[in-house]
Amino acid sequence: MHFADLGDIRVHYSEQGPQDGPAVVFANALGTDLRIWDGVFAQLPGALRLIRYDMRGHGLTSCPQAPYYMGDLVQDAAKLMEHLGVKDAVFVGLSIGGMVAQGLAAERLDLLRAVVLSNTAAKIGAHQMWHDRVHAVRDHGIEALAEPTLERWFARSTRAERPALVAGIGAMLTRQPVEGYIGCMKALGETDLVESTARLRLATLGIAASE
Numbered sequence: 001m002h003f004a005d006l007g008d009i010r011v012h013y014s015e016q017g018p019q020d021g022p023a024v025v026f027a028n029a030l031g032t033d034l035r036i037w038d039g040v041f042a043q044l045p046g047a048l049r050l051i052r053y054d055m056r057g058h059g060l061t062s063c064p065q066a067p068y069y070m071g072d073l074v075q076d077a078a079k080l081m082e083h084l085g086v087k088d089a090v091f092v093g094l095s096i097g098g099m100v101a102q103g104l105a106a107e108r109l110d111l112l113r114a115v116v117l118s119n120t121a122a123k124i125g126a127h128q129m130w131h132d133r134v135h136a137v138r139d140h141g142i143e144a145l146a147e148p149t150l151e152r153w154f155a156r157s158t159r160a161e162r163p164a165l166v167a168g169i170g171a172m173l174t175r176q177p178v179e180g181y182i183g184c185m186k187a188l189g190e191t192d193l194v195e196s197t198a199r200l201r202l203a204t205l206g207i208a209a210s211e
Helices: 034-041 070-083 096-107 127-140 143-153 156-161 163-174 178-190 194-198
Strands: 002-005 010-016 023-027 049-053 089-094 112-118 203-207
Touching: 002 070, 010 034, 010 070, 023 034, 023 070, 023 096, 034 049, 034 163, 049 070, 070 096, 070 178, 089 096, 096 112, 096 178, 096 194, 127 143, 127 178, 143 163, 156 163
Parallel strands: 023 049, 023 089, 089 112, 112 203
Antiparallel strands: 002 010, 010 049
16 A cells, blocks of 8 residues: 655555566546456556556545546646656556546656557536536435446446446445545546547557447
8 A cells, every 4th residue: 555645635556566667557437446457457467567546536545625627637647657757658547547548648748658548538428417417426425326337337247247346346436435526527527638639649549348
């Protein structure tokens, strides 16, 4: 368990592998924390320097009062990488983490060699959708969105065949700080990276699926 004091925020992170190995940094999805990458890390070569962290308002990272802005999330990632002396990294982002990757590539290309964008977009949803979800969570807690969220995240077959996994991820989701969840939803509702992402010129792997 490691923490980095980045001035306005304390970020919880973990790393494994040699300090001089090629660096790969992982950013989690909304409503999850760095544990979301456990299965991925178990499959990766030991020669890599693997770094993952809890996004602002998630896991054990500080949870400032909402709203947050995408620029805050991008700067958190950049400051953590600088704190750890990481450059020329591959940055892997899932959902909102993928938006962080896009923002980082636009603003701090000096830190990156490539990005992996998993189940994300340059703009996710409409402002009104996020506005409605913020009010639902304010009034009823994250539990109000838990079931539809898990239905989007897991195919019906996975929900039937691996109920323990789905329940575990559901517990991770509902135990995130409400203020952090709302803060990141507000960031999502205000972010449109279409123009800046269209101008990016670095190696990029996109991952998506119908289920």
